[in-house]
Amino acid sequence: MKSFRFLAISTRGFASKPVVDWTRPGNVLSLEQKQFYKKNGFLLVRNCVAKEDLKKYEDRFNAICERKVKPPASMLVMKDVSIAKKVTPDSIDTITKVQDFAEEPVLFSYCEHPHVTNVVRDLIGSSPATRIQAMHTMLINKPPDTGKQTSRHPMHQDLIYFPWRPEDLTICAWTAMEKINKKNGCLQVVPGSQTQGLKAHGYPDWEGGVNKAYYAIKDYDMSLPREYVEMEAGDTVFFHPNLFHGSGTNRSEGFRKAISCHYANYDHTKYIDVKGTVQEENLNFQETANQIVDIIRKHPQRYSVKPGQEVTFELSWRLRSRPVHHDGKENL
Numbered sequence: 402m403k404s405f406r407f408l409a410i411s412t413r414g415f416a417s418k419p420v421v422d423w424t425r426p427g428n429v430l431s432l433e434q435k436q437f438y439k440k441n442g443f444l445l446v447r448n449c450v451a452k453e454d455l456k457k458y459e460d461r462f463n464a465i466c467e468r469k470v471k472p473p474a475s476m477l478v479m480k481d482v483s484i485a486k487k488v489t490p491d492s493i494d495t496i497t498k499v500q501d502f503a504e505e506p507v508l509f510s511y512c513e514h515p516h517v518t519n520v521v522r523d524l525i526g527s528s529p530a531t532r533i534q535a536m537h538t539m540l541i542n543k544p545p546d547t548g549k550q551t552s553r554h555p556m557h558q559d560l561i562y563f564p565w566r567p568e569d570l571t572i573c574a575w576t577a578m579e580k581i582n583k584k585n586g587c588l589q590v591v592p593g594s595q596t597q598g599l600k601a602h603g604y605p606d607w608e609g610g611v612n613k614a615y616y617a618i619k620d621y622d623m624s625l626p627r628e629y630v631e632m633e634a635g636d637t638v639f640f641h642p643n644l645f646h647g648s649g650t651n652r653s654e655g656f657r658k659a660i661s662c663h664y665a666n667y668d669h670t671k672y673i674d675v676k677g678t679v680q681e682e683n684l685n686f687q688e689t690a691n692q693i694v695d696i697i698r699k700h701p702q703r704y705s706v707k708p709g710q711e712v713t714f715e716l717s718w719r720l721r722s723r724p725v726h727h728d729g730k731e732n733l
C-alpha cells in the first residue's frame with residue numbers, strides 16, 4: 402500500500418475543466434464512438450477482452466471461492482441475500498460477488514488491461530498518457546434466481562456511492578465473462594439519463610428481499626425507454642456513473658459472471674464532502690458508508706491504516722483503490 406494524502410474538499414468552487422476533447426477521435430475510439438458515449442452515457446465495445454484473459458480471471462475467482470488461493474485481507478467476499486442465511490461452505494455456488502480486489506494480482510490485471518484502459522483514457526482523459534486510478538473493483542457472479550427475484554439489481558446510478566467528483570471523469574468498464582442476455586440478467590440502461598443529475602435513492606420495496614446496498618432510484622419512472630445490453634464473452638460496456646442502469650433476474654440455470662472496474666481521472670478528481678448533497682440525505686447511503694468505515698476500523702491492519710490515522714469515508718476509498726499504470730506515489 403502506498404502513502405496517502407488528505408483530499409477531502411468542499412464541492413463549492415470546484416468546476417470541472419473540459420478535459421476530454423469531444424470534437425476529435427480518441428487514441429483508440431473513433432469520433433462517432435466518443436460522441437455516442439457523450440450523448441448516451443454508455444458505449445459497447447465488442448470483443449474488448451480476449452477469452453484467455455477471461456479464463457484467467459475466472460480460474461482465479463474459482464480458486465478463491467474454493468479456498469485454494471487466499472484472497473487479500475482487504476477483499477470482500479459476498480453472498481446473495483437468499484443464500485447467505487443458509488449454512489453452506491463457501492463455494493463457487495454461494496459466492497455471488499467479490500469486491501475491492503485492488504491487491505489481488507490476477508483479478509487486478511483486468512483493471513490494467515490495455516484494451517480496457519485505452520478506451521477509458523479516451524473517455525475520461527485528454528491523452529493516451531492520462532493517469533487513471535481504479536476506484537472500485539468487482540467480479541459479479543450473479544446466481545440463478547431462487548424464485549425470490551433477489552438476483553435482480555434495481556435501476557440506480559453508481560454515483561450515489563462515490564464521494565468524489567467530477568462525475569464526468571469517472572467511468573465504469575463492465576466486461577461480460579460469458580454470453581449475457583435477457584435470460585441470465587443482462588445490464589439494462591436508459592440512454593441519455595446521465596444528464597439528469599444524481600437522484601435520491603433508497604431500498605426498493607420489493608417482496609422477496611434485495612441485497613445489501615443494492616439501492617434503487619426513488620419513484621423510478623418505469624416508462625423510461627430501457628435498452629437491454631446483450632453481450633458476448635469479452636464485450637465491454639463503458640458507462641457514466643450517472644447513467645440509470647440495473648440488471649434483471651437471472652432466469653437461467655447457471656451463474657452469470659461479469660468483471661468491472663470504476664476508474665477516475667487521477668489528476669482531475671477530488672474527494673467531496675457529501676454534506677448537503679443527495680447522498681447525505683439518503684439514509685441508506687449513510688448506513689453503507691458507516692458499515693464500510695466500521696469494517697476498516699475493526700481491521701486496520703487488513704487495510705494498512707497507519708497508527709493514529711482517522712478512518713473516514715474518504716479514507717475508506719483511498720485505501721481500497723489503486724493507481725493504474727503509474728507509480729501513484731499517493732492514492733487519490
Ligand SMILES: O=C(O)CCC(=O)C(=O)O
Binds near residue numbers: 646648659
Ligand atoms: O452486474 C450486475 O448485474 C449489475 C451491476 C451493477 O449495476 C452495479 O454493480 O452497479
